Amino acid sequence: MTAAVFHPGKEYHITEMWPSSQDVDEAVPLRARQFLQQALNCLQAPAGAVLLAASSVDAMLKEIGLTEGTLNKRILEAHKQNLITAEMAAWAHEVRLDANDQRHADEEADMPDEADARRSIDFVLALAQFLFVLPSRVADGRRK
Numbered sequence: 629m630t631a632a633v634f635h636p637g638k639e640y641h642i643t644e645m646w647p648s649s650q651d652v653d654e655a656v657p658l659r660a661r662q663f664l665q666q667a668l669n670c671l672q673a674p675a676g677a678v679l680l681a682a683s684s685v686d687a688m689l690k691e692i693g694l695t696e697g698t699l700n701k702r703i704l705e706a707h708k709q710n711l712i713t714a715e716m717a718a719w720a721h722e723v724r725l726d727a728n729d730q731r732h733a734d735e736e737a738d739m740p741d742e743a744d745a746r747r748s749i750d751f752v753l754a755l756a757q758f759l760f761v762l763p764s765r766v767a768d769g770r771r772k
Contacts, residue, residue: 664680685699685703694706719751
């Protein structure tokens with residue numbers, strides 16, 4: 629459910645919205661950005677958000693040239709090539725495994741809640757910043 633405050637006039641202008649929307653930076657490649665935006669937009673459906681978050685990680689790694697094998701292998705390779713830190717790789721694996729629980733309908737795994745989904749999304753936002761947004765800002769700053 630979304631609530632908004634607007635002031636009628638010639639045109640409607642929304643001044644506040646709950647929950648607030650969050651847009652993914654344009655520096656993030658399209659496919660990864662779309663998965664991440666959808667994850668952000670469906671926090672009320674945590675299992676779906678967790679799956680979409682992992683899909684965004686996968687799309688990001690493919691975007692930087694890691695296209696072979698499984699997501700597990702791509703994460704390992706990103707760390708091996710020093711594209712991500714050991715801690716980032718560990719968190720990426722947590723996101724991957726949480727998504728696997730949902731994708732395979734693991735009966736032993738608990739259903740994720742909104743906090744679980746938010747944790748997955750937080751990692752993906754951080755990864756996007758690290759791989760795409762910060763390098764884009766540095767390049768823009770150097771051009772100026």
